[in-house]
Amino acid sequence: MRSCLLLLLAFLFSGYAQAQFLPDSMQQKIDKLFQRWDSENSPGCAVGIIRNDSLIFSKGYGVANLEYNVPNSPATIFHVASVSKQFTGYAIVLLARQGRLRLDDDVRQYLPWFPDLGEKITIRHLLNHTSGIRDQWQLLATAGTRLDDVITQEQIIKVLSRQRALNSKPGERYNYCNSGYTMLAEIVRSVTGKTLRQFTDSAIFKPLKMNSTHFHDDYTEIVKGRSYSYQRKNGNQFANSVLSYSNTGATSLFTTVEDLSKWIMNFYDPVAGDAQDIAQLTEKGRLNSGKVIDYALGIGNFTYKGWRGFAHNGADAGYRTALLVYPDLKLGCVVLANVGDFNPGARAEEVMQLFVQEKMPAAKENAARPDSSGAVLGNPSAMKQFEGSYISDEGTRMAFRITNNKLYADAFGRSALLKGDRGTFSSLDNPAQQYAFNARPGDTTVLVTFAPGETALLQKYSTAPTSERELKAYEGTYYCPELDYSYGITVKNNQLVLTSNKYTDMPLRFAGPDHLHSNFWWMSHLVILRNEKKEIEGFEVNDGRVLHLRFNKM
Numbered sequence: 001m002r003s004c005l006l007l008l009l010a011f012l013f014s015g016y017a018q019a020q021f022l023p024d025s026m027q028q029k030i031d032k033l034f035q036r037w038d039s040e041n042s043p044g045c046a047v048g049i050i051r052n053d054s055l056i057f058s059k060g061y062g063v064a065n066l067e068y069n070v071p072n073s074p075a076t077i078f079h080v081a082s083v084s085k086q087f088t089g090y091a092i093v094l095l096a097r098q099g100r101l102r103l104d105d106d107v108r109q110y111l112p113w114f115p116d117l118g119e120k121i122t123i124r125h126l127l128n129h130t131s132g133i134r135d136q137w138q139l140l141a142t143a144g145t146r147l148d149d150v151i152t153q154e155q156i157i158k159v160l161s162r163q164r165a166l167n168s169k170p171g172e173r174y175n176y177c178n179s180g181y182t183m184l185a186e187i188v189r190s191v192t193g194k195t196l197r198q199f200t201d202s203a204i205f206k207p208l209k210m211n212s213t214h215f216h217d218d219y220t221e222i223v224k225g226r227s228y229s230y231q232r233k234n235g236n237q238f239a240n241s242v243l244s245y246s247n248t249g250a251t252s253l254f255t256t257v258e259d260l261s262k263w264i265m266n267f268y269d270p271v272a273g274d275a276q277d278i279a280q281l282t283e284k285g286r287l288n289s290g291k292v293i294d295y296a297l298g299i300g301n302f303t304y305k306g307w308r309g310f311a312h313n314g315a316d317a318g319y320r321t322a323l324l325v326y327p328d329l330k331l332g333c334v335v336l337a338n339v340g341d342f343n344p345g346a347r348a349e350e351v352m353q354l355f356v357q358e359k360m361p362a363a364k365e366n367a368a369r370p371d372s373s374g375a376v377l378g379n380p381s382a383m384k385q386f387e388g389s390y391i392s393d394e395g396t397r398m399a400f401r402i403t404n405n406k407l408y409a410d411a412f413g414r415s416a417l418l419k420g421d422r423g424t425f426s427s428l429d430n431p432a433q434q435y436a437f438n439a440r441p442g443d444t445t446v447l448v449t450f451a452p453g454e455t456a457l458l459q460k461y462s463t464a465p466t467s468e469r470e471l472k473a474y475e476g477t478y479y480c481p482e483l484d485y486s487y488g489i490t491v492k493n494n495q496l497v498l499t500s501n502k503y504t505d506m507p508l509r510f511a512g513p514d515h516l517h518s519n520f521w522w523m524s525h526l527v528i529l530r531n532e533k534k535e536i537e538g539f540e541v542n543d544g545r546v547l548h549l550r551f552n553k554m
Contacts (some may be wrong), residue, residue: 006251016033021056022049026354030057033350037062043230043238043318045103045337045344046072049351051257052330053269055261064227064338074257077212078227078336079243080321081314084215084253087200087263088184089127089298093280094273095204100191103127113161123187126180126299128285132166135545136179136250139163139523142541142549143483144502148242148317150219156182156247164482169303169549171288175545178250181298185249189503195278196248207272210259215248223254229318231340232425241318241340244330251316257334260323264332267310278327282310289453306354306359313345322348322435331355375406375416375428383407388436390446390458391511392543395525398458409435460513472497473536474528478551488549522546 016273020028030047037044044062048055060072075128080100095101101110103124108114125131137147145151167175185196190198205213210343216223230238267271267282273392284301284409285293293302300311307326307489311393314321322344325332333351336345380402398411407417409427417425417435427433434449444460465471471491479486488499489508496508498518508516514528522543529538529550541549 002333006379009221010339021054027057029354031352033347034059034061034501037337039063039237040069041066043227043337043339044072044334044444045342045347046074046076046078046257047336047341047347047351048074048261048334048356050261050264050332050334051355053265055258058261062339066228067229072227074088075212075225076336077223078321079216079226079229079245079251079316079319080253080255080260080336081251081316083312083321083323084248084315085181085253085298086180086312086323087204087215087253087298088188088196088249089296090204090277091200092123092127092184092282093193093277093297095188097273097282099258101182101187107131107187108184110187111184113157114183115161115163116235117163117166119166119168119170120177120442122183123247124285126177128293128295129176129180130171130285130287130293131172131177131180132168132170132172132175133160133177133179134163134167134549135177136182136549137481138522138544139179140547141143141520142480142546143485144500148244150244151247153185153217153247155184157186159483162482162484165548167545169288173287174285174293177308177545182247183249194389194494204272205259208262208266210255210258210262213253213255213259215254217246217248219246220261226254226338227319228336229316231318231337231339234466238339243317243319243493245316249264251314257336260336261332264334265330267332268327268330279472285536287453299501311345311348315340319410320344324348326352328401329356340379356536377402377405377407377419378483380405383437385439386444386446386460388444389459391515393527394455394456395517396448396456396458396546397511398446400446404425412433417451428538461515461534463512464510465513466494469495477554478539480549480551481552482549486554492551517553 017081031494034047038061039488042062049057058074060076062072064070064072064076096103107121107126111306121131136159137158141147155309164529188196188199195217197217200215210241212517229241229243233239267278270278282296282299282301283293287293294302302309302311308328310325312323318338318340320337320342322335333348335348337344365417383402387402389396398409401408410415415427415429420426425435425496432451435446438445446458448456448458472491474496475491477486477488490497490499498506498508506518506520508518511517516526518524523541525543527542528536528541529540532535536553538550538552
């Protein structure tokens with residue numbers, strides 16, 4: 001009996017596997033990609049590979065629950081984070097097909113609680129992440145809510161209903177926004193009278209026989225067979241990574257590798273909806289400028305080795321997830337993990353590299369690298385005034401230095417700059433990236449063009465304040481009426497420190513007198529606001545998915 005038990009345990013922790021349809025050599029290659037997590041002492045993942053109408057490979061690695069030594073398997077239920085968004089998007093697509101809404105309808109037609117911010121925001125804007133609405137997680141964190149607190153749908157709605165401004169005009173730019181998908185869940189409720197969980201269960205999951213899948217809208221609900229999430233502390237030591245969400249739309253889908261294999265097949269052999277609905281779901285977005293973006297309605301649309309592909313990753317607490325589909329190859333991959341240092345997108349791509357061949361032989365590029373001798377400045381002293389550190393209102397930082405008569409940009413790596421026409425420069429490593437310098441008394445700037453239509457104006461900044469008298473000018477209480485929350489700035493040990501009732505004190509670093517940086521991910525960049533007398537009257541949070549969020553100095 002003891003020998004049988006040991007054999008059973010050895011089987012379980014060698015990676016829980018379902019019936020396979022791949023040669024041993026291919027299975028071994030896949031196992032090698034995940035061998036780091038193939039341990040009874042580590043969280044890990046579940047992996048599925050789909051071809052045609054079959055799940056041809058499915059296997060679990062590592063442990064779903066460390067406290068009870070429950071292994072991961074293809075049937076383990078994971079919280080899949082932002083992989084959830086495509087199901088929210090598809091719910092909207094199905095309702096549009098039924099004529100119950102239109103993608104170009106104003107969201108306030110269905111959500112009267114959302115404030116009128118002077119711009120028409122459409123359902124399509126929410127789906128494409130082009131609404132300009134500030135992100136819910138960053139707003140909640142800035143208002144003192146930790147992401148491991150209980151966070152309900154009602155709580156998010158209250159925060160969104162208090163917004164007073166947008167990051168940008170709707171349709172002007174792509175800026176990933178979880179708020180939009182929570183709003184989409186509420187639009188489903190407004191149109192159907194059902195929660196997103198109820199509607200997707202009847203319209204998507206039941207037709208596909210995804211029997212272990214649901215939108216988890218109550219964090220207290222017990223779900224048998226689920227995984228728990230972990231963060232690596234050091235080496236082989238792990239800690240619980242708490243997730244207590246009772247909100248849906250942007251996240252909170254609970255599902256398995258086995259169930260998601262059925263969803264992947266629905267992209268090329270639809271059962272829930274039809275080919276027209278899938279085409280709508282995967283249609284790329286378009287900005288006001290006409291530029292096409294690679295994000296569709298809750299899923300990315302890309303090309304790999306000449307083949308169409310659809311994909312999305314997800315990350316909440318210690319969950320890391322990825323779903324990849326190549327519809328023309330009738331091929332897909334799912335990777336669901338329960339440890340925070342796992343990169344699911346990279347692993348899924350490595351798996352697909354074993355299966356996807358080039359559609360057509362790639363043409364060899366003979367374009368010569370620009371001659372680096374062109375970076376030698378004819379008159380280095382003329383560019384000396386542009387040496388130094390620069391920052392934009394949104395926190396993009398760059399530095400420019402002259403070394404050996406060449407001008408270098410230090411930003412995302414170091415690159416020499418080539419002088420072009422009309423005084424502009426281009427990066428030697430990325431010629432599409434352009435730099436236009438401008439100097440006026442007391443104001444030196446560089447306009448950086450990253451790609452057509454994507455620019456940033458950076459301003460040169462000077463030495464940071466250091467004297468006690470200069471630092472004292474920043475001290476005070478700063479209040480945000482939109483969030484009804486305050487932070488303090490005080491001087492400790494000749495350094496500015498950000499304080500609040502909820503978080504530990506956080507040292508602030510200067511980037512010139514009007515830009516402050518912290519290690520808080522939700523407000524790592526603050527822009528100081530001054531009146532006509534140059535006195536400090538507040539600051540703005542200008543950081544990633546939240547821009548121009550004002551705190552007034554009290």
